[in-house]
Amino acid sequence: MSITFSVLTAAKTTEGSVKNFVNRSDIPVTNILLEAEAWLYQFLRVREMITDTLFTFDNNAASEALPSAFLDPIQYVPWEWGDELPFVGPERFRPSRTSAGVIEDGSPSCWTIIGSTAHIDATIDDTDNFSGQLLHYAQPTALSVSNETNFLTTRYPALLRKACMKAAYEHMKDSARAQEYMAYAMADIREANATNEMWRRGQY
Numbered sequence: 001m002s003i004t005f006s007v008l009t010a011a012k013t014t015e016g017s018v019k020n021f022v023n024r025s026d027i028p029v030t031n032i033l034l035e036a037e038a039w040l041y042q043f044l045r046v047r048e049m050i051t052d053t054l055f056t057f058d059n060n061a062a063s064e065a066l067p068s069a070f071l072d073p074i075q076y077v078p079w080e081w082g083d084e085l086p087f088v089g090p091e092r093f094r095p096s097r098t099s100a101g102v103i104e105d106g107s108p109s110c111w112t113i114i115g116s117t118a119h120i121d122a123t124i125d126d127t128d129n130f131s132g133q134l135l136h137y138a139q140p141t142a143l144s145v146s147n148e149t150n151f152l153t154t155r156y157p158a159l160l161r162k163a164c165m166k167a168a169y170e171h172m173k174d175s176a177r178a179q180e181y182m183a184y185a186m187a188d189i190r191e192a193n194a195t196n197e198m199w200r201r202g203q204y
Helices: 018-022 029-043 151-155 157-171 175-200
Strands: 050-057 063-065 070-078 111-114 117-120 130-138
Touching (some): 018 157, 029 157, 029 175, 050 063, 050 117, 151 157
Antiparallel strands (some): 063 117
């Protein structure tokens, strides 16, 4: 049987449902599935989660809100630069500022992320905005009635099952089994992240 949102949230008597996994009919499966997916995306980093988007710092600005589904950066390449803009940690981000504390105009030499905002170390003062390609990991659209399958249901069904069981047992206040299935899921996540590098074969 194919793993889909409808199957996962079906009745206890349906093979492959979360209720069937834990042998309970009185659990909030939609919330459990949502929590399981969100928990997985905290740790899982595989090619299906990589996306690119046009990302722009507006004129007279040195910061911009990150895309709503953003998880982790890979690189930011401004148009016509060829090379990526170096990414630094917040603790190393020290833009030049005026005596009033305003970031000075100029061409950026690095960028960082603080909270849910991207920052560059120079204020854009040009007729054009500062735009480029942001390559990053993004949280996929959650499973739902209108999104029956995703890469978890097709490529990692066992991992999704274990994450759902972890969340279900937490709801049932069975901490021992919740910890057990969290350990199973974390082991699968580590393996998935490690073997994900195999898709880079042939790259140089």
